[in-house]
Amino acid sequence: MATTPAGDTRGRRADARRNITAILDAALTCLSRDPDVSIGEIAKAAGVGRVTLYGHFASRAELVDAAFARILQQADQALAAVDTSGDPRHALTDLIASSWRIVARFRALLVAAERELAAERIRAHHDQALRHIRTLLARGQRDGVFRNDLPTSWLVAVFYSTLHSAADEITAGRLREHDAPQMITATLLSAYTPPPDSPPRTTSA
Amino acid sequence: MATTPAGDTRGRRADARRNITAILDAALTCLSRDPDVSIGEIAKAAGVGRVTLYGHFASRAELVDAAFARILQQADQALAAVDTSGDPRHALTDLIASSWRIVARFRALLVAAERELAAERIRAHHDQALRHIRTLLARGQRDGVFRNDLPTSWLVAVFYSTLHSAADEITAGRLREHDAPQMITATLLSAYTPPPDSPPRTTSA
DNA sequence: GTTAAGTCGAACACCGATGTTCAAGTTAGG
DNA sequence: CCTAACTTGAACATCGGTGTTCGACTTAAC
Numbered sequence: 001m002a003t004t005p006a007g008d009t010r011g012r013r014a015d016a017r018r019n020i021t022a023i024l025d026a027a028l029t030c031l032s033r034d035p036d037v038s039i040g041e042i043a044k045a046a047g048v049g050r051v052t053l054y055g056h057f058a059s060r061a062e063l064v065d066a067a068f069a070r071i072l073q074q075a076d077q078a079l080a081a082v083d084t085s086g087d088p089r090h091a092l093t094d095l096i097a098s099s100w101r102i103v104a105r106f107r108a109l110l111v112a113a114e115r116e117l118a119a120e121r122i123r124a125h126h127d128q129a130l131r132h133i134r135t136l137l138a139r140g141q142r143d144g145v146f147r148n149d150l151p152t153s154w155l156v157a158v159f160y161s162t163l164h165s166a167a168d169e170i171t172a173g174r175l176r177e178h179d180a181p182q183m184i185t186a187t188l189l190s191a192y193t194p195p196p197d198s199p200p201r202t203t204s205a
Numbered sequence: 206m207a208t209t210p211a212g213d214t215r216g217r218r219a220d221a222r223r224n225i226t227a228i229l230d231a232a233l234t235c236l237s238r239d240p241d242v243s244i245g246e247i248a249k250a251a252g253v254g255r256v257t258l259y260g261h262f263a264s265r266a267e268l269v270d271a272a273f274a275r276i277l278q279q280a281d282q283a284l285a286a287v288d289t290s291g292d293p294r295h296a297l298t299d300l301i302a303s304s305w306r307i308v309a310r311f312r313a314l315l316v317a318a319e320r321e322l323a324a325e326r327i328r329a330h331h332d333q334a335l336r337h338i339r340t341l342l343a344r345g346q347r348d349g350v351f352r353n354d355l356p357t358s359w360l361v362a363v364f365y366s367t368l369h370s371a372a373d374e375i376t377a378g379r380l381r382e383h384d385a386p387q388m389i390t391a392t393l394l395s396a397y398t399p400p401p402d403s404p405p406r407t408t409s410a
Numbered sequence: 411g412t413t414a415a416g417t418c419g420a421a422c423a424c425c426g427a428t429g430t431t432c433a434a435g436t437t438a439g440g
Numbered sequence: 441c442c443t444a445a446c447t448t449g450a451a452c453a454t455c456g457g458t459g460t461t462c463g464a465c466t467t468a469a470c
Binding site: 115119123147149150153154157158160161162164165166168169171172174175183186187188189190191192193195 | 320324325328352354355358359362363365366367369370371373374376377379380388391392393394395397398400
């Protein structure tokens, strides 16, 4: 058995490591299909006994946490790979596209996480990935390309909620997956555009 | 006992009617404080026996449904009272203010509803209230004040998600309740503004 | 080949809130 | 005042997933 708390695969035997990733994979597909799947279902999908699963993950919450962490880590990597050096508006479009792939695919996983994990924990998982967004938005604000009259944290929140809103609209059947990225982009670019009146600009004469 | 399924107070005895509203009131305050309150807690808060509560609401889901319906009905009335005849941008500001009061106060109730009720049911409850938003947005689109390159349903979704996002930000401590309405308004007005390039305009020469 | 690590299935205790039943007590309403 | 409607607390059945324990078996690793 593995009494070790976390999913650190070091020191484990080869078959154990194999099973851990199999369980994680199964958890991902199962949970993103139905946030309420039982542990038994996940174990079965992983081709593993329920007891074995509990040998690696002490509780349902711990499993969900691990699965969720994995996705957000994957998201972090995807966003890190985006070139955000150029025009902020163009970079934003790319970040949206990258984020969207993951959000669209694993939206149900977030529901599972919300059921199982504390709100701050969920936020903590997001932190790394969202930092890419925040960084770009902040730069855009400094450059005067994005509005400066609202705090960066709020712009990040709007980014996040717009993406998830699109996912919900797809689930509800009011939006086609194909159209989502473009709508999100159009919406956010407008939302981030500096308002016509007050704030100081650096670009204009 | 009351075998009648719903909360129709007609034909009930006076004390029964009184209890029903007391229960509903208690459910509202309790659920919006903690989405996971037990039925017993709600009954106690209503000054009523648990059995009495079950006499009026057959299940937890039914109670949540009724409480949720009540709030959305209240929201519907509040929105209906807003004068939306003038400048769409100004009217939107008013609708946001009205909506916000309710969203900010009962955000936790939505969480409870999401746990207990089917997604379509939740949507159905929203329908009436959201219709006011939709109507105004559609008019603004026709008038060329709001962008026409995105479907009205999407604009409604953005409205909804931005409000709730603000509520979440407050819960997370990243936003002060006082600042929310202004930020929401600024964000949505920008988001709804027609993009500079393509679409046909009626106002400009 | 030896050993420790890992796996397996079955069986179990647990849990806490939900929802039900009962018989006795109140209260509204005519 | 009489009756039917209503309330009440206590006690109970239930329920399904969770998490644990067991002893026997397999497999990786050296």
